[in-house]
Amino acid sequence: MRCVIYRRVSTDMQREEGFSLQAQKLRLEAYAQSQGWTIIEDYSDEGFSAKNIERPALQSMISDMKQKKFDIILVYRLDRFVRSVLDLHELLILMEQYDVKFKSATEVFDTTSATGRMFITIIATLAQWERETIAERVFESMLKRSEQGKRNGAPPPYGYDIINGNLIPNIDEAKWVRYIFHRYPINGSQNIAKQLNKKGVKTKKNEVWSDFSIRYILRNPIYAGFVRWNHRTITGGKSKYTGNEVITKVDQDNFEPLVDQETFAEAQKIMKERSNIAFRSDNHYPFSGVAKCANCGKPFTGAFKKRRKGGVYRFYKCAGRFKFGICDIQTIAEEAIEKALLDSLVIDNNDSSIPEVELFQEEYIDEEEIHKRTQQLQIKKERAEELYIEGNISKQRYQKIIEVVKDEELELTEIIQRKEEEVSQEEIETFLLNLLDEWSQLDYASQKHAIRSIFESFTIELVEPTKHGATPTLPVVKIIDYQFKV
Numbered sequence: 001m002r003c004v005i006y007r008r009v010s011t012d013m014q015r016e017e018g019f020s021l022q023a024q025k026l027r028l029e030a031y032a033q034s035q036g037w038t039i040i041e042d043y044s045d046e047g048f049s050a051k052n053i054e055r056p057a058l059q060s061m062i063s064d065m066k067q068k069k070f071d072i073i074l075v076y077r078l079d080r081f082v083r084s085v086l087d088l089h090e091l092l093i094l095m096e097q098y099d100v101k102f103k104s105a106t107e108v109f110d111t112t113s114a115t116g117r118m119f120i121t122i123i124a125t126l127a128q129w130e131r132e133t134i135a136e137r138v139f140e141s142m143l144k145r146s147e148q149g150k151r152n153g154a155p156p157p158y159g160y161d162i163i164n165g166n167l168i169p170n171i172d173e174a175k176w177v178r179y180i181f182h183r184y185p186i187n188g189s190q191n192i193a194k195q196l197n198k199k200g201v202k203t204k205k206n207e208v209w210s211d212f213s214i215r216y217i218l219r220n221p222i223y224a225g226f227v228r229w230n231h232r233t234i235t236g237g238k239s240k241y242t243g244n245e246v247i248t249k250v251d252q253d254n255f256e257p258l259v260d261q262e263t264f265a266e267a268q269k270i271m272k273e274r275s276n277i278a279f280r281s282d283n284h285y286p287f288s289g290v291a292k293c294a295n296c297g298k299p300f301t302g303a304f305k306k307r308r309k310g311g312v313y314r315f316y317k318c319a320g321r322f323k324f325g326i327c328d329i330q331t332i333a334e335e336a337i338e339k340a341l342l343d344s345l346v347i348d349n350n351d352s353s354i355p356e357v358e359l360f361q362e363e364y365i366d367e368e369e370i371h372k373r374t375q376q377l378q379i380k381k382e383r384a385e386e387l388y389i390e391g392n393i394s395k396q397r398y399q400k401i402i403e404v405v406k407d408e409e410l411e412l413t414e415i416i417q418r419k420e421e422e423v424s425q426e427e428i429e430t431f432l433l434n435l436l437d438e439w440s441q442l443d444y445a446s447q448k449h450a451i452r453s454i455f456e457s458f459t460i461e462l463v464e465p466t467k468h469g470a471t472p473t474l475p476v477v478k479i480i481d482y483q484f485k486v
């Protein structure tokens with residue numbers, strides 16, 4: 001076998017441990033001889049650390065290996081060869097590729113025997129483990145830095161410059177950071193981006209602003225004097241947010257926050273509210289939450305799927321089935337509900353299935369009536385006052401009357417309030433009459449608003465499920481129970 005030896009010694013080791021290159025050489029030559037191998041090359045790196053894989057002799061050995069100049073590498077000890085399991089693993093893969101064996105003269109590491117394959121497996125496992133521990137170590141030190149309020153080597157955030165390792169406000173940029181925070185409660189991030197771009201203000205990277213880069217600023221606690229670091233876990237080389245955040249004060253004596261904590265907190269609150277609205281996609285589903293399932297009584301919520309042929313398929317899912325697992329009703333195409341609803345609202349006096357508008361039957365008081373009652377109460381009060389002053393009634397009697405009047409006034413105020421809140425009957429009638437015509441011209445949000453302002457809920461019964469096949473049919477549904485808003 002054509003054997004090469006590899007030797008390395010650092011100057012420190014030479015002094016302290018007496019591992020001279022010469023001593024290694026003698027040992028290796030003896031070993032090779034005992035195995036019947038011929039040493040055809042001797043690579044030696046002096047004064048290099050094993051951490052450094054750019055060692056010249058090592059590199060020239062690798063290049064010779066690629067030219068298939070030898071069959072086996074002999075080293076004195078593994079730590080002469082490489083420091084990290086990762087590096088070893090890399091080299092072992094390369095050796096395998098060029099069919100080169102590896103042997104340590106003083107250790108069991110050996111790829112010349114049957115156990116060699118196992119050795120590589122173990123090394124691979126170790127390499128993986130090392131990769132993870134390295135990542136963990138990096139992560140630990142980042143965590144530590146964060147706990148100490150130090151930023152993790154990031155470039156300065158917009159609004160600051162790094163001067164002698166310290167974050168110092170950049171007067172020009174700081175002004176715009178404050179602008180962003182102060183505008184945000186009134187303007188959306190997109191608008192602010194537009195305003196800045198219009199003013200010719202650029203980001204740190206000299207780019208135009210986007211809603212994303214505005215929110216990035218708004219989210220960075222550095223502007224209120226804090227450092228945030230997201231806790232990550234590392235598994236198999238992939239890192240994942242754990243959701244734990246470390247937030248600490250910036251560790252810098254002269255650090256100058258650009259906004260106060262209240263302003264920052266307010267921006268976070270607004271951002272959360274706005275993102276909730278943005279994600280509440282049921283805004284676009286007119287029947288979401290209003291339509292209930294006849295099977296289980298739970299509400300339907302809207303969803304969509306992209307159609308293979310293009311466009312979208314809009315449908316409703318029963319929460320009883322998809323959230324609670326207590327129902328088995330199929331999903332229902334929006335079109336089917338729309339059709340059933342609009343059909344049922346066609347006013348036909350002979351059809352008893354038409355929903356009767358019952359909401360005002362409990363007590364119907366019109367404007368005139370309210371006005372009349374208010375005047376009557378006023379007169380009652382004045383009369384009681386007169387009677388009391390003239391000594392015709394006792395103080396107790398007077399107080400009693402006033403109490404009653406006040407109760408009645410309160411009742412009236414409540415009626416007026418309710419009237420203001422509720423949609424008028426006229427509005428409902430007009431709506432019902434025009435719904436068919438108007439429906440298709442309304443956008444989803446307006447449709448939803450219309451449905452919501454009329455119905456508390458309505459219940460959907462599946463009469464005929466979808467027939468699947470080449471041309472799937474719409475399911476037939478019936479709306480069986482209308483609850484109007486009162």
Ligand SMILES: [Zn+2]
Nearest residue numbers: 293318320327
């Ligand atoms: Zn259901």
